[in-house]
Amino acid sequence: MLRSSLLYLSRQQRIFDFVKNVGFARKMASRFVAGETIATALAAVEQLNAKGITASLDLLGESVSSEAEARDTGRQYLEILDRIEQKKLQANVSVKLTALGQDISDELGLEVVRQVLDRAKQYNSFARLDMESSAYTDRTLDTFEHKLYPDYPANVGVVLQSSLRRTLDDVERANRLKCRVRICKGAYLEPATVAFPDKADVDRNYVEAMHRLMEHGNYPGIATHDELIINEAKRFAKERGIASDRFEFQMLYGVRRDLQEQIVKEGYRMRVYVPFGSQWYPYLMRRLAERPANIAFMAGNIVKESFSR
Numbered sequence: 001m002l003r004s005s006l007l008y009l010s011r012q013q014r015i016f017d018f019v020k021n022v023g024f025a026r027k028m029a030s031r032f033v034a035g036e037t038i039a040t041a042l043a044a045v046e047q048l049n050a051k052g053i054t055a056s057l058d059l060l061g062e063s064v065s066s067e068a069e070a071r072d073t074g075r076q077y078l079e080i081l082d083r084i085e086q087k088k089l090q091a092n093v094s095v096k097l098t099a100l101g102q103d104i105s106d107e108l109g110l111e112v113v114r115q116v117l118d119r120a121k122q123y124n125s126f127a128r129l130d131m132e133s134s135a136y137t138d139r140t141l142d143t144f145e146h147k148l149y150p151d152y153p154a155n156v157g158v159v160l161q162s163s164l165r166r167t168l169d170d171v172e173r174a175n176r177l178k179c180r181v182r183i184c185k186g187a188y189l190e191p192a193t194v195a196f197p198d199k200a201d202v203d204r205n206y207v208e209a210m211h212r213l214m215e216h217g218n219y220p221g222i223a224t225h226d227e228l229i230i231n232e233a234k235r236f237a238k239e240r241g242i243a244s245d246r247f248e249f250q251m252l253y254g255v256r257r258d259l260q261e262q263i264v265k266e267g268y269r270m271r272v273y274v275p276f277g278s279q280w281y282p283y284l285m286r287r288l289a290e291r292p293a294n295i296a297f298m299a300g301n302i303v304k305e306s307f308s309r
């Protein structure tokens with residue numbers, strides 16, 4: 001109930017217009033978002049790299065409503081890739097096709113994402129197509145498979161969500177292509193017709209998808225903070241003789257930092273997804289929906305910090 005309310009609020013632009021200047025909300029966001037500019041995001045990446053953690057930079061923002069916005073987002077991604085290359089950072093990028101104009105027209109989305117991928121290819125870098133709600137699954141996977149992957153096999157990857165009933169079929173499709181997949185649980189509220197309503201089923205489906213990707217896929221990104229699943233990945237890798245450089249763990253900026261560092265110390269690869277930008281509200285609400293206890297936790301910290309000043 002609380003989760004669905006928070007996810008509902010995440011889609012209300014008018015509420016964001018109201019909270020974006022409220023200091024308390026901005027402080028909450030700063031736990032999960034690496035500032036509003038490329039400079040603050042790169043500084044966060046430098047700190048992660050110093051701990052042996054790689055990054056994927058995400059310029060926050062979802063569906064754009066004008067061509068100019070889509071092209072501007074594309075330009076900012078080119079700048080991010082340039083800066084990563086100049087500073088020799090261990091980082092790639094994550095993009096949402098709707099932020100690059102896909103909802104305005106498929107042609108525009110494709111043109112802008114290809115500009116980003118051309119630049120990624122120039123630097124031997126990589127762009128991950130984030131997965132949005134189930135309304136976009138087919139479009140995203142079809143665009144990926146038929147229009148992008150053939151030209152950029154080493155520079156583009158997709159995301160699959162274990163909450164969706166279709167996902168094991170998509171895993172098989174991805175394994176046949178030998179493309180890079182990030183497997184996550186899925187952050188969107190979905191109807192039971194397409195997604196498992198029970199978390200136990202989502203988790204079971206995650207483990208099955210992860211096993212298949214680890215054994216037959218191409219360098220999967222295991223994106224979760226779920227320790228049981230992370231331990232299962234380590235166990236499975238040992239059992240099947242899968243070397244630790246054939247997959248990577250991925251987590252979100254600001255979530256389970258202790259576990260991120262521990263995983264690196266154990267000799268596994270760890271990539272942190274680093275979101276930044278002014279459009280932080282829907283992202284923050286999705287993170288709070290995943291763990292409503294965060295609201296009390298962060299509110300407590302903010303009050304403590306305010307009193308200790």
Ligand SMILES: Cc1cc2nc3c(=O)[nH]c(=O)nc-3n(C[C@H](O)[C@H](O)[C@H](O)COP(=O)(O)OP(=O)(O)OC[C@H]3O[C@@H](n4cnc5c(N)ncnc54)[C@H](O)[C@@H]3O)c2cc1C
Pocket residue numbers: 129130131132159161184185186187188223224225226227250251252255256272273287288290291294
């Ligand atoms: C690198 C990365 C990329 C992602 N990309 C996408 C994407 O493209 N599309 C998409 O739909 N979703 C994406 N997600 C989000 C994902 O789908 C889940 O919503 C999110 O990761 C929470 O699920 P979980 O696997 O951590 O498991 P859960 O079962 O939700 O959580 C397991 C444990 O992790 C901890 N935890 C989880 N979330 C939080 C939090 N917000 N704050 C504090 N602790 C927490 C808690 O201890 C919890 O008990 C991504 C996640 C990651 C890590």
